[in-house]
Amino acid sequence: xxxxxxxxxxxxxxxxxxxxxxxxxxxxxxxxxxxxxxxxxxxxxxxxxxxxxxxxxxxxxxxxxxxxxxxxxxxxxxxxxxxxxxxxxxxxxxxxxxxxxxxxxxxxxxxxxxxxxxxxxxxxxxxxxxxxxxxxxxxxxxxxxxxxxxxxxxxxxxxxxxxxxxxxxxxxxxxxxxxxxxxxxxxxxxxxxxxxxxxxxxxxxxxxxxxxxxxxxxxxxxxxxxxxxxxxxxxxxxxxxxxxxxxxxxxxxxxxxxxxxxxxxxxxxxxxxxxxxxxxxxxxxxxxxxxxxxxxxxxxxxxxxxxxxxxxxxxxxxxxxxxxxxxxxxxxxxxxxxxxxxxxxxxxxxxxxxxxxxxxxxxxxxxxxxxxxxx
Amino acid sequence: xxxxxxxxxxxxxxxxxxxxxxxxxxxxxxxxxxxxxxxxxxxxxxxxxxxxxxxxxxxxxxxxxxxxxxxxxxxxxxxxxxxxxxxxxxxxxxxxxxxxxxxxxxxxxxxxxxxxxxxxxxxxxxxxxxxxxxxxxxxxxxxxxxxxxxxxxxxxxxxxxxxxxxxxxxxxxxxxxxxxxxxxxxxxxxxxxxx
Numbered sequence: 324x325x326x327x328x329x330x331x332x333x334x335x336x337x338x339x340x341x342x343x344x345x346x347x348x349x350x351x352x353x354x355x356x357x358x359x360x361x362x363x364x365x366x367x368x369x370x371x372x373x374x375x376x377x378x379x380x381x382x383x384x385x386x387x388x389x390x391x392x393x394x395x396x397x398x399x400x401x402x403x404x405x406x407x408x409x410x411x412x413x414x415x416x417x418x419x420x421x422x423x424x425x426x427x428x429x430x431x432x433x434x435x436x437x438x439x440x441x442x443x444x445x446x447x448x449x450x451x452x453x454x455x456x457x458x459x460x461x462x463x464x465x466x467x468x469x470x471x472x473x474x475x476x477x478x479x480x481x482x483x484x485x486x487x488x489x490x491x492x493x494x495x496x497x498x499x500x501x502x503x504x505x506x507x508x509x510x511x512x513x514x515x516x517x518x519x520x521x522x523x524x525x526x527x528x529x530x531x532x533x534x535x536x537x538x539x540x541x542x543x544x545x546x547x548x549x550x551x552x553x554x555x556x557x558x559x560x561x562x563x564x565x566x567x568x569x570x571x572x573x574x575x576x577x578x579x580x581x582x583x584x585x586x587x588x589x590x591x592x593x594x595x596x597x598x599x600x601x602x603x604x605x606x607x608x609x610x611x612x613x614x615x616x617x618x619x620x621x622x623x624x625x626x627x628x629x630x631x632x633x634x635x636x637x638x639x640x641x642x643x644x645x646x647x648x649x650x651x652x653x654x655x656x657x658x659x660x661x662x663x664x665x666x667x668x669x670x671x672x673x674x675x676x677x678x679x680x681x682x683x684x685x686x687x688x689x690x691x692x693x694x695x696x697x698x
Numbered sequence: 699x700x701x702x703x704x705x706x707x708x709x710x711x712x713x714x715x716x717x718x719x720x721x722x723x724x725x726x727x728x729x730x731x732x733x734x735x736x737x738x739x740x741x742x743x744x745x746x747x748x749x750x751x752x753x754x755x756x757x758x759x760x761x762x763x764x765x766x767x768x769x770x771x772x773x774x775x776x777x778x779x780x781x782x783x784x785x786x787x788x789x790x791x792x793x794x795x796x797x798x799x800x801x802x803x804x805x806x807x808x809x810x811x812x813x814x815x816x817x818x819x820x821x822x823x824x825x826x827x828x829x830x831x832x833x834x835x836x837x838x839x840x841x842x843x844x845x846x847x848x849x850x851x852x853x854x855x856x857x858x859x860x861x862x863x864x865x866x867x868x869x870x871x872x873x874x875x876x877x878x879x880x881x882x883x884x885x886x887x888x889x890x891x892x893x
Binding site for chain 1 (some may be wrong): 718741742748751752754755756758760761762763772773774776
């Protein structure tokens with residue numbers, strides 16, 4: 324055992340692909356870039372690669388930090404590093420910014436070669452399956468025939484699950500965390516409200532706001548505020564903010580009074596300052612569309628019949644956006660197919676956000692599971 | 699790792715190679731691990747204790763977190779060849795419910811439990827104290843057990859619920875007991891089915 328350490332200073336890389344990519348939505352991208360980071364060393368047998376898939380607002384920057392930015396710690400830094408559950412002394416860990424993203428991979432901010440202008444709203448719809456296809460191409464590029472594991476939380480968990488269905492021969496293990504085999508109507512409803520906030524912002528300009536030199540910041544802010552409400556539990560919000568009043572008493576104004584208002588506005592403003600509205604729209608649609616059982620008459624057991632990986636499924640007791648019941652659907656459909664699967668329901672107060680925290684039991688389960696993976 | 703338990707040997711005898719096995723209250727997964735090694739079973743454990751669940755993951759056995767007192771509703775009818783509950787039945791509230799569920803999701807159920815009718819336990823009660831022994835290692839104030847029953851009680855329950863006792867083996871702290879099991883056996887292992 325060593326004390327968990329950071330992977331240290333990291334540098335993103337870009338892979339350019341010239342083979343056209345046929346998308347599930349009908350279009351074809353003639354070429355595209357994927358931005359990615361890696362941590363640890365690929366072994367001689369190329370058998371120790373683990374792909375970490377990101378969720379709605381994540382990126383390829385999973386762990387470590389950038390040399391010139393002290394506050395640039397990766398979004399899952401507590402998971403990845405020497406002595407951490409996903410131990411980079413054993414594994415070669417890959418983070419990739421998904422297609423349609425806004426952190427450097429080809430997306431709505433990129434120039435559409437057909438027009439010479441940013442794609443904006445014309446960027447084609449991308450799906451979880453499309454992302455997995457591009458991730459597999461990146462694996463080809465890195466000389467990785469088979470992933471030791473693919474890991475993801477929330478929308479990232481959907482990608483891990485999809486890997487086992489699209490490339491069963493190329494994945495050994497899948498960790499599907501705080502995820503679901505498809506969104507519920509309620510979950511789609513939250514996404515739709517978030518999208519409407521963006522779409523109805525006058526500065527959205529039908530998605531072509533770049534050429535107007537503006538961003539639909541109010542829409543993005545609202546979308547993020549709604550999201551944050553659903554990522555926390557009632558209890559954790561109550562514990563963190565309660566009914567605390569900034570002025571100690573009601574002052575009868577629409578400015579910030581309750582601390583929760585301050586938190587949501589701050590998170591919303593921060594997000595609107597760096598995230599792309601078109602990427603947000605695309606990504607929430609990818610979430611909504613994901614439903615591997617759809618092509619099998621709604622039968623998840625049939626959909627998962629082709630999966631061959633060993634699974635770890637994890638949910639959190641207070642997560643109501645991706646509730647334990649959704650994870651259990653995956654677990655028992657895998658059991659039906661006699662797949663190797665373990666399922667942990669972690670007692671954590673933090674709601675959907677729990678999957679990003681280093682709750683000790685959660686990380687102990689992940690550590691034990693990764694330890695068992697032979698490379 | 700938990701100590702090797704002598705009911706494991708009997709249970710192993712009743713499992714055919716390659717079976718689908720569910721172990722309810724599987725602890726650290728050592729029975730499943732044993733059955734995987736010697737019977738190549740497709741094994742799954744159910745555990746609701748976080749530390750035991752973690753031990754299962756460390757042991758490399760499939761473990762599903764669930765509260766068995768809420769039944770086995772997520773499991774399909776007749777999916778497993780054997781559903782095992784080793785030394786856990788006495789810690790379940792809904793005894794009849796879980797027995798019915800075991801025989802719904804499995805073709806046969808295997809159950810072991812400490813026999814409260816064991817002569818040393820009776821002696822202890824006669825002396826005015828609750829029994830503490832190898833098979834009942836806890837004190838009355840910290841025992842996880844919530845149901846206190848004898849082999850004769852369990853036989854009567856099976857009869858009342860139409861459960862067929864296909865085999866029963868009693869043990870006196872490791873040695874097989876051939877007669878007067880309710881008096882001489884500290885623990886019993888049952889193979890149950892529906893006729």
